[in-house]
Amino acid sequence: MAELALADIKVIDLTQRIAGPYCTKLLADYGADVIKVERPGTGDLARSLGPFFHDDPHPEKSGLFLALNTNKRGITLDLKSAAGRKILLELVRDADLLIESYAPGAMESFGLGYHVLERANPKLTMVSISNFGQTGPYRDFKATEIVLYGLGGEMYSCGNPQREPAKLYGDIGQFHAGLNTAGLALGAVFGARASGQGQWVDVSLMELWAASQDRRTTLLIGYQYTGEEYPRLPTSGLGLASGYYPCADGYFAAGALLHWDAFVNWLDSPEHPHPVLRDPKWRAPTAQGNPQLREELDAMYYPFLADKTMVELWESAQAAKLPSSPLYGVADLFKDPHFAARGYFVEIDHPATGPLKYPGAPYRLEKSPWAIRRPAPLLGQHNAKVLGALGYSKEDLVLLREQGVI
Amino acid sequence: MAQLPLAGIRIADLTGVWAGTFGMMLLADLGAEVIRVESTQFFQTFTRGIIARPPKAMIATQALLLGGYAGRDPGPRPWNRWSFFNSTGRNKLSMTVDMRRPEGMEVFKRLVKVSDVVVENAQSEVMDRLGVTYEMLQAVKEDIIYMRMPGYGTWGPYARYRVYGANIEDSVGHNSLRGYRDLTPSEGLSGVLVSDAAGIGAAFAVLAALNYRSRTGQGQLVEAAQAENVLPFFSQAIMDYTMNGHVQGPIGNRHPTALQGTYRCRGDPRWEEGFGSWVNLTVSTDAEWAGLVRAMGNPPWARDEKFADPLSRHRHHDELDRLIEEWTLQHDGYALMYMLQKEGVPAAPVLSNKALFDDPHMKDRGWFETVTHPEVGTHPYPGVHAKLSKTPLSIRKPPVRLGEDNEYVYKQVLGFSDAEYREFERLGHIGMDYRADIR
Numbered sequence: 001m002a003e004l005a006l007a008d009i010k011v012i013d014l015t016q017r018i019a020g021p022y023c024t025k026l027l028a029d030y031g032a033d034v035i036k037v038e039r040p041g042t043g044d045l046a047r048s049l050g051p052f053f054h055d056d057p058h059p060e061k062s063g064l065f066l067a068l069n070t071n072k073r074g075i076t077l078d079l080k081s082a083a084g085r086k087i088l089l090e091l092v093r094d095a096d097l098l099i100e101s102y103a104p105g106a107m108e109s110f111g112l113g114y115h116v117l118e119r120a121n122p123k124l125t126m127v128s129i130s131n132f133g134q135t136g137p138y139r140d141f142k143a144t145e146i147v148l149y150g151l152g153g154e155m156y157s158c159g160n161p162q163r164e165p166a167k168l169y170g171d172i173g174q175f176h177a178g179l180n181t182a183g184l185a186l187g188a189v190f191g192a193r194a195s196g197q198g199q200w201v202d203v204s205l206m207e208l209w210a211a212s213q214d215r216r217t218t219l220l221i222g223y224q225y226t227g228e229e230y231p232r233l234p235t236s237g238l239g240l241a242s243g244y245y246p247c248a249d250g251y252f253a254a255g256a257l258l259h260w261d262a263f264v265n266w267l268d269s270p271e272h273p274h275p276v277l278r279d280p281k282w283r284a285p286t287a288q289g290n291p292q293l294r295e296e297l298d299a300m301y302y303p304f305l306a307d308k309t310m311v312e313l314w315e316s317a318q319a320a321k322l323p324s325s326p327l328y329g330v331a332d333l334f335k336d337p338h339f340a341a342r343g344y345f346v347e348i349d350h351p352a353t354g355p356l357k358y359p360g361a362p363y364r365l366e367k368s369p370w371a372i373r374r375p376a377p378l379l380g381q382h383n384a385k386v387l388g389a390l391g392y393s394k395e396d397l398v399l400l401r402e403q404g405v406i
Numbered sequence: 407m408a409q410l411p412l413a414g415i416r417i418a419d420l421t422g423v424w425a426g427t428f429g430m431m432l433l434a435d436l437g438a439e440v441i442r443v444e445s446t447q448f449f450q451t452f453t454r455g456i457i458a459r460p461p462k463a464m465i466a467t468q469a470l471l472l473g474g475y476a477g478r479d480p481g482p483r484p485w486n487r488w489s490f491f492n493s494t495g496r497n498k499l500s501m502t503v504d505m506r507r508p509e510g511m512e513v514f515k516r517l518v519k520v521s522d523v524v525v526e527n528a529q530s531e532v533m534d535r536l537g538v539t540y541e542m543l544q545a546v547k548e549d550i551i552y553m554r555m556p557g558y559g560t561w562g563p564y565a566r567y568r569v570y571g572a573n574i575e576d577s578v579g580h581n582s583l584r585g586y587r588d589l590t591p592s593e594g595l596s597g598v599l600v601s602d603a604a605g606i607g608a609a610f611a612v613l614a615a616l617n618y619r620s621r622t623g624q625g626q627l628v629e630a631a632q633a634e635n636v637l638p639f640f641s642q643a644i645m646d647y648t649m650n651g652h653v654q655g656p657i658g659n660r661h662p663t664a665l666q667g668t669y670r671c672r673g674d675p676r677w678e679e680g681f682g683s684w685v686n687l688t689v690s691t692d693a694e695w696a697g698l699v700r701a702m703g704n705p706p707w708a709r710d711e712k713f714a715d716p717l718s719r720h721r722h723h724d725e726l727d728r729l730i731e732e733w734t735l736q737h738d739g740y741a742l743m744y745m746l747q748k749e750g751v752p753a754a755p756v757l758s759n760k761a762l763f764d765d766p767h768m769k770d771r772g773w774f775e776t777v778t779h780p781e782v783g784t785h786p787y788p789g790v791h792a793k794l795s796k797t798p799l800s801i802r803k804p805p806v807r808l809g810e811d812n813e814y815v816y817k818q819v820l821g822f823s824d825a826e827y828r829e830f831e832r833l834g835h836i837g838m839d840y841r842a843d844i845r
Contacts, residue, residue, distance in 0.1 A: 188411055213602035
């Protein structure tokens with residue numbers, strides 16, 4: 001097997017739910033040795049979050065947990081106990097990274113703040129992920145996905161002008177933060193290897209939204225440049241034919257704003273001649289924002305789409321070199337020829353669910369590929385192995401178990 | 407102070423539009439020398455403008471997302487004044503060269519020879535046409551890392567499909583999973599998280615490849631297809647389908663199990679004109695419900711049996727939305743946040759692009775950084791992605807102007823003489839203005 005890109009990186013993962021685990025999953029999927037530390041008894045909170053296999057809410061059957069924890073080894077450890085703390089400090093000794101997502105101050109209260117970890121291993125990079133960061137007036141505020149997106153991200157302008165601002169799907173902000181943190185953590189490890197000196201990285205989910213290229217930074221700078229507040233706009237604000245239009249089996253989107261020639265070549269076809277679209281009026285500098293022209297175009301566009309399927313339209317629009325898209329649902333992803341040809345969804349076997357399809361490689365590194373070496377760990381599955389490697393005997397493990405440390 | 411983490415790494419950056427430019431900004435923030443390879447002879451739409459020289463009238467009527475030129479004025483060099491580009495331009499260098507001409511390609515190869523990474527995010531065929539392939543790059547620099555970030559991949563049925571982030575948003579299923587429960591999708595949504603995620607994903611993948619190289623001495627070809635990068639963000643919906651056959655649809659701003667919404671509040675009453683004051687709140691547990699009731703001043707209706715537990719609260723969500731909004735309308739967003747957070751309820755106002763600058767938390771953490779750009783003036787800009795305790799990241803260089811670093815790159819990095827530099831200038835490779843006939 002080809003050597004994995006991050007095979008020489010060791011990670012102690014104290015995170016739970018989504019953001020931290022997605023970060024460490026990325027590291028693990030590219031080869032890092034990730035030891036996931038869970039609370040004895042209940043484990044990662046994600047074990048109690050849906051969807052569940054066959055809708056059975058069982059701690060080993062959360063699809064979210066299974067998807068987020070591939071390739072990690074799992075141990076249980078009560079960090080509040082003296083023995084748990086001692087074991088963690090032993091684990092940290094030869095680690096490159098420790099990633100945690102406790103409430104700010106919690107690591108300190110366990111006696112595991114950065115100054116303690118730094119003493120145990122000066123080369124260690126510690127990454128703390130929290131809602132608002134380790135400092136500031138909101139530090140201890142509570143947050144949810146929607147609260148963070150509304151505060152930091154560009155929710156205000158997302159959606160219909162007559163309605164409330166709209167959030168994105170599910171917990172996307174958490175995945176987004178996890179991906180961001182993976183890059184930051186890896187970058188910091190690079191620095192630590194070069195300088196021999198680790199550091200503490202403070203990641204705030206609110207700030208990652210504020211720093212998001214999902215229109216936010218462009219519009220923040222746009223405000224500075226113009227003094228204008230950016231509202232939710234009608235779809236027509238982005239040019240003629242922008243937005244979704246119904247077709248035979250769903251909806252289709254093909255913006256004409258930047259690709260008028262391609263759009264006309266697509267629409268003005270032998271079987272649907274629309275020579276009027278060749279008129280110069282459509283090319284006037286203000287044409288794309290002209291409501292009368294929009295109405296005139298729509299009168300031709302709706303009937304053109306009505307008898308064609310999403311896939312047919314996509315093919316013909318792309319043949320005309322027109323950027324465009326079908327509005328796919330989740331089931332469509334699994335029928336899609338492209339993802340099938342690339343083998344994107346991969347089957348992973350897990351003792352509690354049997355084999356299931358999971359999302360696959362986000363990046364294809366030719367020589368050091370993404371690879372599944374093991375499914376998500378059962379709670380405490382690797383206690384004996386990981387603690388054994390630290391020198392704890394079978395008898396020690398029994399004692400630690402009886403004390404509730406593992 | 408210690409060096410930034412990626413000091414000494416050089417990236418030849420061929421990216422345009424949003425995704426690649428954003429990703430390379432993250433690597434530049436971390437200390438890599440990112441050299442944008444641009445051209446004065448060719449204008450790539452959506453990178454430094456939709457067109458190079460937009461008339462003032464066009465800028466005046468465009469939505470801010472596209473028309474965000476400083477002072478809504480194109481100025482003599484509009485391509486340096488566009489918020490869209492300037493949001494990813496910091497900490498980078500810019501050189502210009504026309505790679506379509508043989509001597510230009512030689513300049514590019516000279517850059518490859520002294521670089522660690524080459525990155526591109528054009529349509530698949532663009533690089534082929536230029537003759538830039540991994541094999542070609544490897545012949546120039548044995549251990550080069552070549553990062554490609556196409557929409558769908560460089561191979562497979564959609565390899566040549568033309569898509570923007572907004573298109574991928576549709577075809578990976580995001581736009582069928584979000585939005586209003588009671589409206590058809592034709593009402594439209596904005597948001598292009600796909601591009602953002604593609605950028606940060608590419609930054610991560612470059613770092614992974616660099617790590618492999620530092621251990622094995624080998625470079626490689628890396629492909630980060632934007633669609634494949636973002637699909638794991640929908641893991642719940644995907645796993646719900648593969649485990650249970652469920653096809654999830656939009657639930658608006660609600661939560662699958664908690665009580666949650668976006669409510670009108672006091673302040674800006676333009677709720678139905680795209681503006682307005684709004685507050686988000688979530689009540690997951692009985693303790694949070696009790697906190698909400700206390701914050702509202704213990705109204706008698708809250709004692710009703712039908713709101714007594716999470717299941718029945720979820721069942722009576724519509725009614726609760728009306729009752730909660732009667733209360734939120736009496737207070738402004740920040741007041742509601744403080745009242746609710748004091749009682750242990752997650753809540754905060756929805757902040758516009760204007761409002762975030764006044765947020766006390768962002769101010770306290772010093773997140774915005776004031777930057778002076780030679781053609782735009784002095785403004786606060788969005789800050790960096792994290793606080794690093796020993797090598798703090800910051801905006802070390804303002805958003806880069808076209809060709810700003812030609813002299814440094816040609817002479818210091820590539821080792822051309824003054825005479826050679828003047829010759830490249832005469833041939834139109836070097837400059838700070840697009841060719842006069844480019845509209």
